[in-house]
Amino acid sequence: MSAFDNGRPAEAGRRREPQRPAAAPINAMTVDVEDYFQVQAFADHIARAGWDAIPRRVEHNVDRLLQMLDDGRASATFFSLGWIAERHPAMMRRIAAAGHEVASHGYDHTRVHELTPGRFRDDIRRTKAILEEATARPVLGYRAPTFSIGARTPWAYEILAEEGYRYSSSIYPIRHDLYGATGAPRAPFPVACGALWEIPLTTRRWLGQNFPCAGGGYFRLLPYWLSRRNLRHLNASDASPCIFYMHPWEIDAEQPPVRGIGAKTRFRHYTNLKAMPARLQWLLRDFRWGRMDRVFAGLGMAGPDPAVVAA
Numbered sequence: 495m496s497a498f499d500n501g502r503p504a505e506a507g508r509r510r511e512p513q514r515p516a517a518a519p520i521n522a523m524t525v526d527v528e529d530y531f532q533v534q535a536f537a538d539h540i541a542r543a544g545w546d547a548i549p550r551r552v553e554h555n556v557d558r559l560l561q562m563l564d565d566g567r568a569s570a571t572f573f574s575l576g577w578i579a580e581r582h583p584a585m586m587r588r589i590a591a592a593g594h595e596v597a598s599h600g601y602d603h604t605r606v607h608e609l610t611p612g613r614f615r616d617d618i619r620r621t622k623a624i625l626e627e628a629t630a631r632p633v634l635g636y637r638a639p640t641f642s643i644g645a646r647t648p649w650a651y652e653i654l655a656e657e658g659y660r661y662s663s664s665i666y667p668i669r670h671d672l673y674g675a676t677g678a679p680r681a682p683f684p685v686a687c688g689a690l691w692e693i694p695l696t697t698r699r700w701l702g703q704n705f706p707c708a709g710g711g712y713f714r715l716l717p718y719w720l721s722r723r724n725l726r727h728l729n730a731s732d733a734s735p736c737i738f739y740m741h742p743w744e745i746d747a748e749q750p751p752v753r754g755i756g757a758k759t760r761f762r763h764y765t766n767l768k769a770m771p772a773r774l775q776w777l778l779r780d781f782r783w784g785r786m787d788r789v790f791a792g793l794g795m796a797g798p799d800p801a802v803v804a805a
Contacts, residue, residue, distance in 0.1 A: 519729050521736040522693075522790065523783035524663065525559060526637065527552065527574035530743035532603050534640045535759045536752055542602055545577070551749060552578055553585045555742035560592055562771070566778030570594050571786040573637040573663075576601035576621030579628050586628040595785040596625050597635030598659070605642035606664075611649045619657050635786055638664035641695070655689035661793075663737065663786065666695040667704050680704065681734050682793055691793050693786070696736040698724050709738040714766040718773050722780055729781075735789050738777070745771045 529552040531540045540548070556572075563570055572589050574596060579586045590596050598621045600606075606614060618636060625633045636659045643650050643664040654662055667680055682693045697704035706712045707724040725736050743749055747767040755763075766773075 518782050519735055520782045520784045520789055521738060522786045523568055523570035524737060524739040524786060525570055525572045526599055526739060526741050527556065527572050527578055528599065528603060528741060530746065530749045535763060539752055539754055551746055552742050553582050555746050556585055558745060559742060560588065562774060562778065564592065568778050568783035569785045570783065571597050571635060573597045573599040574625060575599050575603055576624045579624045583628040586625065590629040590631055595635065595787050596629050596631065596633060597637065598622055598625060598633055599637050600639050603639040605640050606638045606650055607642055607646040611653060614650060615653050615657065618654060622657065634660040636662045636664065641666040651685040651690055655686035659690060661691045661693055663693045665692055667697055682790065693790055695739065696728060698728060707736065709740050711762050713773065714744065714770055718776060725781060745774065
């Protein structure tokens, strides 16, 4: 019997045996470490100046994720906001001590195209210092808030390389109302004269368009079997490993509701939060998962910069 009925998780007590192919590749599991009130969709409803007055739920949710990853024998990359790491340094140390990579998600989730080059440099330098002080380990990776690197920010990659970053995972080559660079390459590509690699989020090419296969809200909104089918197809047909991403708040069905948001935002944020932990457990059993710096360790550092074309 299928573990899903019409895309919904089966009974909570049912266990599924691992479904990994015999020679399954290792994909990259990533977590964008931000709290529920820090998402871009709530930016017009919750001011950054008021964040400290809101009870934080991120540490409890991250600890739950660490246990799930340990149970699934998986490692991951945690792209953390500097704002979070500043207030939860012990949590960052637990992430690193458990064998996961800690990387940067910027300081306070300000989109790159909303910053000047100087402010962007300050942001990524500050965040890198906070994370490295907390973990006593080098920070090599960066993910732009809301995948906001693109044609409007041609200077961002050079600054990342100059500040000591070695890779970025900031491009999602899909069409979306909040982000997306549909003309960007789907496979990893060198930038900043080869000093840095951009590793785009995973998509599947079908009917002349890119379809999202990297998790996030799509993983909650679409039936699990579709995500599994797409990832298996890409593992079998593409040379590059897949990337999956999620947020700690996505396993937290008890988070306080945000008032005044529109119907589309409410649907995207809250749908299937209760189902997410079970789906994530099945994902960890069905595929092999590692951290970004190790999954993509074989990337070279030479070659021309391809054009990054925003939608």
